[in-house]
Amino acid sequence: MxxxxxxxxxxxxxxDEHFCPRQGIANYDVYDTKFTARKTEILIGIVGISEDVEKLNAWLERCKSFIPSKANTKQPQLFTSFCGFNENTGFRSKFITSTEITRVINNTDIREILKIKNRNECVTQAVELFSDHxxxxxxxxxxxxxxxxxxxxFENKIVIEKKTEEEIEERLDAEEKPELEINFRRALKASTMFLGKPLQLIREYSLSNPSKGQDEATKAWNFCTALYYKAMQTVPWKLKRDINLPMVCYVGISFYRSRDKKSIQTSLAQIFNEKGNGxxxxxxxxxxxKKDRQPHLSDKQAYDLLLSALKEYKFALDTQPARLVLHKSSKYSIDELDGFRKAxxxxxxxxxxxxxxxxxxIRFFRDGFYPPQRGSMFSLSETSxxxxxxxxVDYYKTYPGLYIPSPLEIRTVEFDSSPNVICEEVLAxxxxxxxxxxxxxxxxxxxACxxxxxxxxxxxxxxxxxxxxYAFYM
Structure with a gap:
């Protein structure tokens, strides 16, 4: 080993460059300030009941200015002050809201929906109400x-509280249960996707209860960065690239089932360049x-999916990569490998x-109270x-998690690059x-996507x- x-x-x-998104934005501005043709105003449409609209506008106003970091923290690099979202600091942009682009939902309509006893019908009506606005x-x-x-x-009636990724260690192979009940967030995003405007859903309690969840500065960092990414059709930061190396694109191949988990799975390709555009x-x-109970593509499906993704990538980004890295969370079949190679x-x-x-x-342990460092790579063989x-994380001076971290197994199936390079890219x-x-x-x-x-x-x-x-799904 x-x-x-x-x-x-x-x-x-x-x-300039930095490894921390917050420090990078605060000190060196978002990445797209390099370009002349960029927007500096983000027009935000708002949908909600009257009092919630007031709370959101107050929060957006708060985000315009500097927000100090969490008081008396032992990890100042983990809890960073927010630089403010305005034209004079890191984001070099401003939010614009107005009653002209705001739709206020009547409390009467909300009450009528909540009277519906069947939950699926209740959620369906809620989705339709928001979708109309x-x-x-x-x-x-x-x-x-x-x-x-x-x-x-809507809490505990239409939107069911669930543990977040920060509260419990997420696993890719976690058992999926049939989604017999309609999920409000997912259904709303799907039903309005054709309109071509990304959505950001925010729950009322995160606006009215600052003591719950993240500290105010962290909340502002995450909220404003997500809005910036969705609205600007650009990226706040990108991976550092060695200009002496060929252009790379990264492809994720995955599958998803129907909501009842009974139907045949459908394949999905996510393809990104080094900037994160994709x-x-x-x-x-x-x-x-029938043997491994896993979904697999035929050689033709593998060929068609990857070639279509590459054509779409070239059309959207006006470039063709010299190197391709393909990630899968399940093993490759012989047919898949044949199809991918041909594409x-x-x-x-x-x-x-x-x-x-x-x-x-597999878990590794080190002396002391903390788990292995992020970036630790253990080679069990040439391919595992x-x-x-x-x-x-040394920079944070702690392990910023609640549970023993579970590492990933990186298996190199066919490769031109070294395992070190491949794992460095996964980390990046x-x-x-x-x-x-x-x-x-x-x-x-x-x-992840x-x-x-x-x-x-x-x-x-x-x-x-x-x-x-990707902005339409996150």
């Missing part, structure tokens, strides 16, 4: 995104392999790596490697999460045309 420590990957911002703004007003405030009265592509239904060859790509990223029950993407891609500015994400964006996209996709019919931007 060999041990290798991967230093925290650097990110590129407007004026979203549709009006999207079709009649000029906005960049729409923020929907979930009222307090496209989402829905494939075709696949069969479950890569026909696309004129000269170098590729096929990688499996899986959960593992254990990588800690979550763990102790774990930082491409614009919903969370804490940089120690567990999964690379290629894998799969579940989020699949959750929304299962609410779309075959006739519905999915959006290709």
């Amino acid at each position: 060999k041990y290798h420590f991967i230093e925290e990957p650097l990110l590129e911002f407007g004026k 979203i549709r009006f703004i999207a079709q009649n007003k000029l906005v960049d995104l729409i923020v929907c405030i979930v009222p307090k009265s 496209v989402i592509l829905r494939g075709t239904p696949v069969e479950i392999d 890569i060859n026909d696309a004129g790509i000269s170098s590729y790596d096929f990688v499996t990223i899986k959960e593992t029950d 490697h254990i990588l800690y993407t979550r763990g102790s 891609l774990s930082k491409m999460n614009w919903n969370n500015t804490q940089f120690d994400g567990k999964y690379p964006i290629t894998i 799969a579940r989020k996209v699949g959750e929304i996709m299962k609410y779309l019919s075959e006739a519905d045309k999915p959006q290709i931007r």
Whole structure:
């Protein structure tokens, strides 16, 4: 067994580099300030009951200014002051709201919906109510995104409280139960996707109860960064790239089931460049392999899905990569490998790596109170490697988690790059999460986005045309 420590990957911002998104934005501005043709105003449509709209406007006003970090903390780098969202600091932009682009929902309509005893019907009516207001703004007003405030009265009736990723260690192979009840967030995003305006849902309690959950500065960092990413059609930061190396694209191949978990699974491709820009592509239904009980593509399906993703990528980003890295959370079948190879060859790509990223029950321990460091890589063989993407972080001076961190197993199936390079990229891609500015994400964006996209996709019919931007799913 060999041990290798991967230093925290650097990110590129407007004026310089840093490995922390918060410090990078605050000190060096968002990445797209490098470009002349960029927007500086974000028009926010709002949907909610009257008092919630007032709370959101007050919160947006608060976010314009500096917000100090958590008081008396022992980890000042983990709890960073918010620089403020305005034209003179890191984001170099401002939010614009107005009654002209706000739709106020009547409390009477909310009360009528809550009288419905059947929960699925209740949620369906709630989705339709919000969808109608979203549709009006999207079709009649000029906005960049729409923020929907979930009222307090929806809690435990329409929106069921669930543990968040921060509260419990998430697993890719966690058992999925049939989604017999309609999920309000997923159904709303799916039903309004055709309108072409990203949604941001925020629950009323996060606006009215500052003592619950994250501290105010952290909440502002995550909220404003998510809005910026969704509205600006750009990225606040990107991976640092060695200009002497060929252009790379990263592809995640995954599958999602219908809501009842009984129907045939459908394939999905997520393809990203080094900036984090990318496209989402829905494939075709696949069969479950009788031997390993896993979904697999036929060679033609693998060929068509990857080649279609590469064509969409080239059209959307106006570039063709010289190297392709393909991530899957399940093993590759012989047919899949054949199809992927042919697609890569026909696309004129000269170098590729096929990688499996899986959960593992293997754990390592170190002396003292803290788990292994994020970036710890243990090579069990030439093709099997254990990588800690979550763990102790020297910069934070702690392990920012509640549970023993579980590492990932990185299996190199076919590869032109070294295992060290492949694992370094996995660690770097774990930082491409614009919903969370804490940089120690567990999964690379290629894998992390799969579940989020699949959750929304299962609410779309075959006739519905999915959006290709990740902003519509996060």
